[in-house]
Amino acid sequence: MEITFHILLHLKTIDGHENFGKFCIGSNKEIADSIFHQLKGNSDVTDQCGLHLEFIEMHDNLPYNIRLLSCTLDQLAENVRIITKETFKRFAV
Secondary structure, three states: OOEEEEEEEEEEEOOEEEEEEEEEOOOOHHHHHHHHHHOOOEOOOOOOOOEEEEEEEEEOOEEEEEEEEEEOHHHHHHHHHHHHHHHHHHHOO
């Protein structure tokens, strides 16, 4: 059974929440957890929040929600920077 970890980006719209981005952060739970813990945002997510980051674990293409953060646009920009930096560190040759 293949297990991978992802961070999904959601934007609140009139019709609900729309996915607009997805980062694959590998198959190592400790590294994936470490990356998500660095992200900026609020874990007290309400339906009023406009931007969400969802940390999921995929088991054979079935998603399992681990954690959810809401964030501002500025926090989202910082979070994308963090995810990209950590990805480069993992895959740097």
